[in-house]
Amino acid sequence: MTRPVGVFDSGIGGFSVLRALRAELPHQPFVYVADSGHAPYGERESGHVIERSQAIARHLIQAHDIQALVVACNTATAAAIALLREQHPELPIIGVEPALKPAAQVSRTHRVGVMATRSTLQSAKFQALLATLKDQAEFVLQPCDGLADAIERQDFERALALSRSYTAAMGRFGNDGIDTVVLGCTHYPLIADTLQDLLGPQVTLVDSGAPVARQTRRVLPEPAVTGHPLPHLSTTGHPEPLRAAVDRWLQPQFAIETLRG
Ligand code: DGL
Numbered sequence: 001m002t003r004p005v006g007v008f009d010s011g012i013g014g015f016s017v018l019r020a021l022r023a024e025l026p027h028q029p030f031v032y033v034a035d036s037g038h039a040p041y042g043e044r045e046s047g048h049v050i051e052r053s054q055a056i057a058r059h060l061i062q063a064h065d066i067q068a069l070v071v072a073c074n075t076a077t078a079a080a081i082a083l084l085r086e087q088h089p090e091l092p093i094i095g096v097e098p099a100l101k102p103a104a105q106v107s108r109t110h111r112v113g114v115m116a117t118r119s120t121l122q123s124a125k126f127q128a129l130l131a132t133l134k135d136q137a138e139f140v141l142q143p144c145d146g147l148a149d150a151i152e153r154q155d156f157e158r159a160l161a162l163s164r165s166y167t168a169a170m171g172r173f174g175n176d177g178i179d180t181v182v183l184g185c186t187h188y189p190l191i192a193d194t195l196q197d198l199l200g201p202q203v204t205l206v207d208s209g210a211p212v213a214r215q216t217r218r219v220l221p222e223p224a225v226t227g228h229p230l231p232h233l234s235t236t237g238h239p240e241p242l243r244a245a246v247d248r249w250l251q252p253q254f255a256i257e258t259l260r261g
Helices: 015-024 045-065 072-088 102-107 118-122 126-132 146-154 156-169 190-201 209-219 239-249
Strands: 005-009 028-036 068-071 094-095 109-118 138-143 181-182 204-206 232-235 256-258
Touching: 005 015, 005 146, 005 209, 015 028, 015 156, 015 190, 015 209, 015 239, 045 068, 068 072, 068 102, 068 126, 068 156, 072 126, 072 209, 094 190, 094 204, 094 209, 102 126, 102 181, 102 204, 118 126, 118 232, 126 181, 126 209, 126 232, 146 156, 146 190, 156 190, 232 239
Parallel strands: 005 028, 005 068, 028 232, 068 094, 109 138, 109 181, 181 204, 232 256
Antiparallel strands: none
16 A cells, blocks of 8 residues: 655645645645644744644654655745754655745846745745755745635735735836746735736746655656545644635535544
């Protein structure tokens, strides 16, 4: 039997990665943990994010015998992936980071907006990535406090109001301004249509779902099963909002387990 791949996020944001993973690896079983009981991560101390990431990794290894782990959260990747790799050297661990390089490559104006959590933008990992690409484009960094939380709660009015004020704060968009925007938090692709409407059709949105899925395929052996297994979904929060998010962004028939902790 093919062992599952574990995937986790602070909540439902990782669905944007899970969708890409299922498209890239249709025969691979996945186990997803939404840490909604401890979300959001993006405006918290990195100690909290590290502690939660370690607890979830341990749970996925012990309860599900995962063969690889996808940290489907930019904030958790920045804070915890080095430590997780150190603690589980036998486990392939794939992280998500804001897609600055692909964005710099597609931008014609060489002005790229980066929307992410405050914690991701302040992290040493992100700053190191930014330093390697400084001469390829001008990056306009926008911390989006509260936006992941609004999406997590499926409060779309608030998500729209925050998106409007954060995109306005980034300056001019289009052929003489920012023509490419990096969605540097896995929650944001879930409202890509809203963001695209605000920014206009000339702005390209870039996220990391597809590259992460391709990287995951590269580290795995071919799965033996030939069916299309449904992912195992679990949450440390309330199952109802997760159910609504599954219906909206994944597929309605998925079952949900509630985790304690
Ligand atoms: N989805 C997460 C990320 O990619 C974190 C959102 C949050 O919990 O603040 O950064």
